[in-house]
Amino acid sequence: MTLFSDDRLARLPEHHLNSLQKNLCVCNEVPKINVVNAILEGATTVPKVKELTGASDGNGCCRLQIEFLIKYLCEEPVSS
Numbered sequence: 893m894t895l896f897s898d899d900r901l902a903r904l905p906e907h908h909l910n911s912l913q914k915n916l917c918v919c920n921e922v923p924k925i926n927v928v929n930a931i932l933e934g935a936t937t938v939p940k941v942k943e944l945t946g947a948s949d950g951n952g953c954c955r956l957q958i959e960f961l962i963k964y965l966c967e968e969p970v971s972s
């Protein structure tokens with residue numbers, strides 16, 4: 893899968909950008925890139941990401957990671 897080009901990707905910590913092809917959801921073998929693309933397409937809640945990707949459809953152990961990605965990609969950065 894190809895990652896969407898989006899300025900919001902710059903908000904992600906580097907270790908996330910370097911591991912996009914790895915599974916975020918191990919239970920359902922959903923790569924992080926699928927989750928990131930779903931969020932960039934407008935899935936701003938865990939249930940919506942789950943609906944689009946299947947991530948978090950196991951025992952929900954990746955839920956916090958999905959919430960983290962939504963926070964980083966969707967919340968406006970705080971200006972100092």
Ligand code: FES
Nearest residue numbers: 917918919950954
């Ligand atoms: S790792 Fe996603 S539900 Fe378990």
